[in-house]
Each structure stands twice: as structure tokens, then as C-alpha cells.
Amino acid sequence: MTEPTAPDKKPFLYVVVCASGVAGGVGKLITAAQEANWDVGVVATPQGLGFIDARAVEAQTGYPIRSAWRSPGDPRPLPPADAIAVAPATFNTINKWAAGISDTLALGILCEAYGMGIPTVALPYLNSAQAAHPAYRQSLDRLRGMGVLIGSGEPHRPKAGGAAERFRWEEALELLGPLVGRGR
Template sequence: MGILINIAEAAGWCDNRYTERRALLDVSRIESMTGAGPRTGSEPPADCGQTRMVRKADAMIIAPASYNSINRLVAGVADNYALAVVAELVGVGLPTVVVPFVNAALARRAPYQTALRVLLSEGIRVLGPGDQWEPHEPGAGGRSHGRLPWQQAFDIATALTERTGDRHQ
């Protein structure tokens, strides 16, 4: 994730990070890079009569997107903070890029293939073989993780934002 933050900040973007996997992140490093930690839904609710302010997003990159996350998003399952935010932002038409991180055996399954078609039908850009991004072989995820196409995902998100004219400064 640090690579994507560096790319976004170099281009003058700031970021909102949503995750349920806070324990897997180097929170202090992200805070030092961006000035804010990832939002997890564990923050205390706003006081009565107040709202919690979240910066307006220009685009969203979901990466690495697991088999489960992709299928849950398509099924409308919003059982954690990150998926609830993603589902809502997709629903309002925010330019979205998904970078699947799925092994080839799971990628061949009908539920996954159906999920990709649904995402595409909702206007979500999904990286795939045409982008030189393919599922990794089963058991090779650890070796493939370092190859995530962060710059490509950011460039596509930027192009989608320019196309919609939704870029906020």
C-alpha cells in the first residue's frame, strides 16, 4: 500500500484508506506518509448532532482484491466497514479500479467469472489479461504480491476521473 500512497502523493492526490485489516498494516508508517491513519470503522461515532467528516473521494482503487472481497462486493455483502464504504461509493458512481489478486484455480470458478461481469456492467474497471495482469498460480501468491500493478491502477483511476470530470483539489 505504501507504493500506491507514494504514487498518489507524487501526483498531488491525497488518499482515504479504508480497511478492516488494520493489524496487517504498518499504521505508523502510513500516518507518517499521509498525515492520517487508515479508517477502520472502529473510530468513535460522532457526537449527537455532529457528522464525521470524510474527504470527498475522486476515485477508488481496490487492491489487492481477493476472491472473497470481489464476490462479497458483487453479492452486496457489506458486513465490514471497508466493504460498506466500497459498496456505497460504487453505488454513487465513483470511478473505481479493481486489481484482483486471485489464484488461477479460483479465477476459473463460475462465481468469480460472474462477479467480474457484474463489476464491468456497473462501470468498474477491472484489471485483467488485457492489462498484462493475470491470476497467479495456486500457492504462488506470496511471490506475486510484489508485482501488483500500482502505477497502472493509479493511471487508470486518473484517466477515469479525468473522463468524468470529478477531480477535486
């Protein structure tokens, strides 16, 4: 578990955003988290950056979006995470994360979160053809075994528009609430 947050300081939520058609809606999760008294910083996969309005996200959070490792000696642009929400979590990120692959900043943070005891939730967003691959179910099982809570969203039909309207951003906070003593 992370260190207790000072009474006058809000807990800090990292939102890891992956390259997905619904990623542009991340402001919904940021707003919900801020309304629930979280400070929020966004970490995007390198490809995920192209799916969000970076200026709008940075204005909303007050923090720069992280996507690449910082150089030695550079200041840390985000406070340490008290919790992490991976939303949307793609097929690629889920499988790499479960395999311990740390080839991006986002994956490095996720791989370290387990060893640091940071409460983490993932909201998968992928199509049913990807979800049918045996590696995906194995990866979800491994992540669950690591204590990661997985959202309830169902994979959408391939090439059918993605069912973005059914993606429940707020589920990340619902799942994290009991883990960090912030149930609604």
C-alpha cells in the same frame, strides 16, 4: 460523479486494502498517488489491517486508517472520496462487493460508491484456483457492468509464493486517470 474539487484542494483518493500478501506494499500506490497530486486515505478490511504497517501508512497519508464504522456523532476522519482504488482486491472482497454485501466498512463504502457515481478501480490479487470458481468471473462481470475498472493482473499459481513482484500498484492510477480527468 462527485462534486467538483475546489481549485486549491487536491482530489481525494480512497485506497481500500484487503488481506493479501502484497498489501504491505500499499505505500507504493500512496506514493504514486501523492506524486500525481492526490491526497490519500486508506480504508482496510478488518483482516487487511494485519497485512499493513498501520503506523507507516498513517504517517505517509496524514490520516488515520479506517477499518470500522464510526459512532453516530463522531467526526468523519476522511474527506469524501473523489475516486477509489481497491488494491489488492481479494477473491472474498470482489465476490461480496458484487453481491452487494456490506458487512465491513470497506464493503459498505464500495457498495455506496456505485450509487454515488464515484470512479472506482479494482486490482485483483488472487490465485488461479480461486479465479477458477464460477462466482469470481460472474462477480467481475457484475462489477464491470457497474462501471468498475478491473486491473489486468493475472492470477498466480496456488501455493507458489504469489508473484508479488508482478503486482502493478500504479495501474490503479493509470485506470483512474481518464475517469477523473487526471490522465498522465
